[in-house]
Amino acid sequence: LAKTTQPISMDSYEGQEVNITCSHNNIATNDYITWYQQFPSQGPRFIIQGYKTKVTNEVASLFIPADRKSSTLSLxxxxxxxxxxxxxxxxxxxxxxxxxxxxxxxxxxx
Amino acid sequence: DTAVSQTPKYLVTQMGNDKSIKCEQNLGHDTMYWYKQDSKKFLKIMFSYNNKELIINETVPNRFSPKSPDKAHLNLHINSLELGDSAVYFCASSQFDRVGYEQYFGPGTRLTVT
Structure with a gap:
């Protein structure tokens, strides 16, 4: 069972690029990495998903290194x-x- | 045109009462879930149903009983409500055979037990 570790909080300024890194050291071969966004008083919303390398959509990019033990969501x-x-x-x-x-x-x- | 809907949005009740929350999805998904998000915002899965069959049942008091009349509906019934049941309950759905199955969440039901 792959657990994840991410920073509790981050601050940034308008117009900046924000990168949020997630650690998942015991990720399994058939695991996918998925990111969700949740606004106050709303349910989580799917942002992006990937398996390896880089995935980009209209909202964000997801960078996954070759060892897949971490991933970075880029806004x-x-x-x-x-x-x-x-x-x-x-x-x-x-x-x-x-x-x-x-x-x-x-x-x-x- | 709502994908996942829940009723009611707010529910205020007294300890000891029995209440139900309803969830419906019109996405044609075969899997539905119930999550609980407490005051610390920690989101925990409670139950998951695939084609009306229970597949995930986390450590939840047996006062909570999910019911799935068909694959588009998953209702949550709670008996003998306690103060600690106060939370926001989210329903979600996904297509189970998609790896890393993307979930679609409802707007949530805020339950307050007094």
Whole structure:
């Protein structure tokens, strides 16, 4: 069961690029890395998912090194509305338990 | 056009009462979940159903009983409510055969037990 470790909180400024790193040292071969975003009073929302190297969509990029023991979520040019909690998950087998952890509380300053 | 909906959005009740929260998804997914998010914002999975069959049942008091009448619905019934049950409950759905299955969450039900 792959556990994840991420910073409790981060601050950044509008217009900056924000990188949030997640450690998952015991990730299994068939595990995927998934990131969710949660705004106050809302349910989590899927952002991006990847297996290796780099994945990019309209919202973010996900960088995964060759050993897959960590991953970095990159948010380009953040705005105040990106203030949220970001969760890193590692999920693979059908019987895997789904652990969200405590997430990273990102606070964007003007 | 809501993908995952929950009712009610807010629920205030007294200790000892029995209450239900309903969840429906119109995404055609075959798997549904219930999560509890407490005051410390820690999000914990409670149950998961795949095609109406229970597949994940975390350490949850047996006062909590999920019911899945069909694969588009997963209701949560709570008996003898306690103060510690106060939390936000989220329903979610996914397509189980997709690896790393992306989950779609409902808006949450804020339960307050007094």
């Amino acid at each position: 380009p040019r953040v705005s105040l509305s990106d203030t949220a909690v970001y969760y890193c998950l590692v999920v693979g087998n059908r019987d895997d338990k789904i652990i969200f952890g405590k997430g990273t509380r990102l606070h964007i300053l003007p």
